[in-house]
Amino acid sequence: MVSARTLRTVAMALLGALAGALLWALWGFDAYHRQSPVNGAGTTQTPSSAQLERGQYLARVGNCVFCHTAPAGEILAGGRPIATPFGNVVTSNLTPDPEHGLGRWTQDDFWQALHLGLGQDGRRLSPAFPYTSYSRLTRADADALWAYLQSVPAVPRPNTAADMVWPFGTQTALGLWRAMYFRPHPNSNESSAPAGADAVAWTRGRYLVEGLGHCQECHSPRDALGGLSDASRGEGGVLPGLPWYAPSLRDTAQAGTTDPHALQSFLQTGVGAGRFAAGPMAEVVLHGTQHLHDQDAQAMAVYLQSLVHNKTVLGDTQASIPVEASSGAYRIPTPKQMSSLSPAHLQGGEMYKQHCADCHGENGQGRAGVYPALAGNRALLMNKPNNAVLSVLYGGFAPSTQGNPQPFGMPPFMLELSNAQIAQVLSYSRSAWGNQALPISELQVQAVRDTQQRR
Amino acid sequence: MLYPLWRLALCCWLLGACLTAQAAPFEDSMAQRSLACTGCHGPQGRSGPDGYYPRLAGKPAGYLYNQLVNLQQGRRTYPLMQSLLAPLDDAYLRTLAKYFAELEIPYPPPAPQPTDKALLARGMQLVRQGDPALQIPACVQCHGSALTGTQPSVPGLLGLPRDYLNAQLGGWQNGQRQAQAPDCMADIAKRLSDADVHALSSWLSSQTVPLVSRAAAFKPPLAPGAQEIRCGSAPW
Numbered sequence: 249m250v251s252a253r254t255l256r257t258v259a260m261a262l263l264g265a266l267a268g269a270l271l272w273a274l275w276g277f278d279a280y281h282r283q284s285p286v287n288g289a290g291t292t293q294t295p296s297s298a299q300l301e302r303g304q305y306l307a308r309v310g311n312c313v314f315c316h317t318a319p320a321g322e323i324l325a326g327g328r329p330i331a332t333p334f335g336n337v338v339t340s341n342l343t344p345d346p347e348h349g350l351g352r353w354t355q356d357d358f359w360q361a362l363h364l365g366l367g368q369d370g371r372r373l374s375p376a377f378p379y380t381s382y383s384r385l386t387r388a389d390a391d392a393l394w395a396y397l398q399s400v401p402a403v404p405r406p407n408t409a410a411d412m413v414w415p416f417g418t419q420t421a422l423g424l425w426r427a428m429y430f431r432p433h434p435n436s437n438e439s440s441a442p443a444g445a446d447a448v449a450w451t452r453g454r455y456l457v458e459g460l461g462h463c464q465e466c467h468s469p470r471d472a473l474g475g476l477s478d479a480s481r482g483e484g485g486v487l488p489g490l491p492w493y494a495p496s497l498r499d500t501a502q503a504g505t506t507d508p509h510a511l512q513s514f515l516q517t518g519v520g521a522g523r524f525a526a527g528p529m530a531e532v533v534l535h536g537t538q539h540l541h542d543q544d545a546q547a548m549a550v551y552l553q554s555l556v557h558n559k560t561v562l563g564d565t566q567a568s569i570p571v572e573a574s575s576g577a578y579r580i581p582t583p584k585q586m587s588s589l590s591p592a593h594l595q596g597g598e599m600y601k602q603h604c605a606d607c608h609g610e611n612g613q614g615r616a617g618v619y620p621a622l623a624g625n626r627a628l629l630m631n632k633p634n635n636a637v638l639s640v641l642y643g644g645f646a647p648s649t650q651g652n653p654q655p656f657g658m659p660p661f662m663l664e665l666s667n668a669q670i671a672q673v674l675s676y677s678r679s680a681w682g683n684q685a686l687p688i689s690e691l692q693v694q695a696v697r698d699t700q701q702r703r
Numbered sequence: 704m705l706y707p708l709w710r711l712a713l714c715c716w717l718l719g720a721c722l723t724a725q726a727a728p729f730e731d732s733m734a735q736r737s738l739a740c741t742g743c744h745g746p747q748g749r750s751g752p753d754g755y756y757p758r759l760a761g762k763p764a765g766y767l768y769n770q771l772v773n774l775q776q777g778r779r780t781y782p783l784m785q786s787l788l789a790p791l792d793d794a795y796l797r798t799l800a801k802y803f804a805e806l807e808i809p810y811p812p813p814a815p816q817p818t819d820k821a822l823l824a825r826g827m828q829l830v831r832q833g834d835p836a837l838q839i840p841a842c843v844q845c846h847g848s849a850l851t852g853t854q855p856s857v858p859g860l861l862g863l864p865r866d867y868l869n870a871q872l873g874g875w876q877n878g879q880r881q882a883q884a885p886d887c888m889a890d891i892a893k894r895l896s897d898a899d900v901h902a903l904s905s906w907l908s909s910q911t912v913p914l915v916s917r918a919a920a921f922k923p924p925l926a927p928g929a930q931e932i933r934c935g936s937a938p939w
Contacts (some may be wrong), residue, residue: 531789531790654733
């Protein structure tokens with residue numbers, strides 16, 4: 249029999265621990281990390297032209313410029329809305345305007361924003377600004393970025409307040425979030441390249457993929473509070489607030505290739521070994537990665553190649569089945585499921601001939617560098633049909649890049665085909681030419697349409 | 704006498720059906736690249752079947768380019784076009800605009816003339832003289848005396864369905880359609896009453912497109928008493 253007194257003591261201890269954790273999250277956490285030594289403290293000399301050029305390059309390939317420039321707006325003056333499941337955030341003015349931009353910031357303030365996610369006044373910044381990745385940036389790169397930001401014309405555009413569902417935008421909520429999901433990067437090489445990899449390229453590639461490129465902010469599953477866990481980084485996830493699915497960088501069946509040349513070409517031109525950047529990735533390539541120097545693109549490819557833990561290699565154009573895909577992104581139907589396909593399926597075949605075959609080929613073979621093959625197509629065969637449905641609904645172009653300046657386009661079908669018809673034609677394609685994936689339903693098409701239209 | 708004609712018509716129809724049933728061969732051309740556009744805007748950009756998807760063929764390249772940029776950047780609101788154009792750079796938008804501008808495709812016959820004579824008269828008056836009392840300039844002042852547009856950026860006003868004209872003027876009135884500042888058409892459209900919009904679209908849509916349908920090389924001389932108009936989309 250436990251006495252009431254013991255119970256009371258235990259309860260008090262628990263409450264005390266909870267209060268302590270809260271106090272730590274709200275006051276201790278930030279203060280503790282702000283004390284940490286500033287890695288290679290910045291110089292305040294006039295920036296050299298090499299530093300400015302470097303900063304401009306980093307701001308471009310890291311997509312700072314794209315996010316912090318409104319559509320039709322002035323460069324880096326902010327104003328682009330970013331949808332999150334908790335409300336909309338609007339990117340801020342990074343120009344040197346003293347009133348509305350970073351005019352009154354110091355180089356150390358900027359370092360603190362990138363490295364710790366804290367504003368000039370110690371205010372906690374929204375993790376829609378991916379400081380969770382930028383924390384990895386070196387002080388030298390942060391200083392180069394700062395020099396470049398200080399060199400652009402000052403624009404007096406007032407910042408737009410975020411429109412968040414209470415309490416997600418509050419400083420308290422952000423404090424708890426940081427304590428749960430964020431640790432500033434130690435800025436030391438915590439692990440080295442795997443055996444057989446070019447260590448210099450691998451280390452540089454990791455820095456670009458996990459730091460400046462912030463690839464894993466999209467290519468990872470997020471939990472209910474929008475947090476990323478270290479264990480699932482790079483495992484693929486649906487984009488916050490969008491129906492697009494960013495495929496796993498670790499599962500070959502989704503990443504699609506382990507050929508570093510194809511990966512490099514994909515980053516720099518939007519097309520690589522039969523793969524075409526689509527949706528948000530097409531914009532990442534257009535505004536960011538196409539500007540990568542060859543050496544950096546190569547390094548990213550080396551690192552991305554090393555991430556892949558499942559070595560089931562898929563044929564490129566031949567129909568092939570990702571049997572051992574470990575993430576469960578694909579599922580092979582049983583023979584019974586295959587034989588029970590409805591007659592609607594045959595109508596899908598007719599529709600395919602009418603609407604798709606001219607470009608994607610009678611046997612789903614596509615056309616090299618022009619139209620993607622559908623036989624063995626990863627996006628088409630995934631259990632989560634989001635990207636395939638979006639492509640049919642909205643059509644699209646691969647990004648126009650230096651290496652592929654005039655891409656070919658696919659017309660949107662959202663006005664021509666009903667949800668049922670789209671489900672039929674996709675279900676047919678998912679089981680033709682050696683493809684083996686379960687049919688998708690009208691409801692799945694509707695679900696994607698709904699999410700996209702809620703934007 | 705009709706019999707051979709009918710047979711000819713049947714042959715043509717069958718030939719057409721056979722040609723369309725054949726898989727279109729791939730060609731490395733702008734026509735092939737822009738299948739994403741012609742899916743809705745009709746073959747060669749001759750306009751969609753319902754008056755909602757406007758003609759692209761033969762419009763001035765500067766005008767088409769401005770619309771592509773405005774759609775991409777949200778000055779004109781149409782999510783489908785915005786997502787389609789999002790991954791394209793400026794150079795490619797110019798190439799697409801130039802491609803459609805250079806296509807010479809016959810125009811469809813005009814809509815039948817409405818019977819309301821007063822309506823037509825008001826429409827013609829607004830087009831030719833404008834309404835100085837309401838500060839409405841004549842359409843011809845910028846869109847050319849033949850109303851086929853002015854190079855490089857002012858579109859023609861003929862050969863467009865009435866519904867489309869109504870929708871665009873309405874879009875300017877409520878801000879759904881915008882252009883680079885100063886947005887002259889927004890200012891003008893906001894001075895038009897519903898009745899005047901109706902008169903304009905009825906008259907314009909019932910005119911035959913002249914044989915020479917290309918946009919004029921120069922803006923016509925300013926009519927006596929007319930004010931110069933400043934437009935961000937067509938800086939002369």
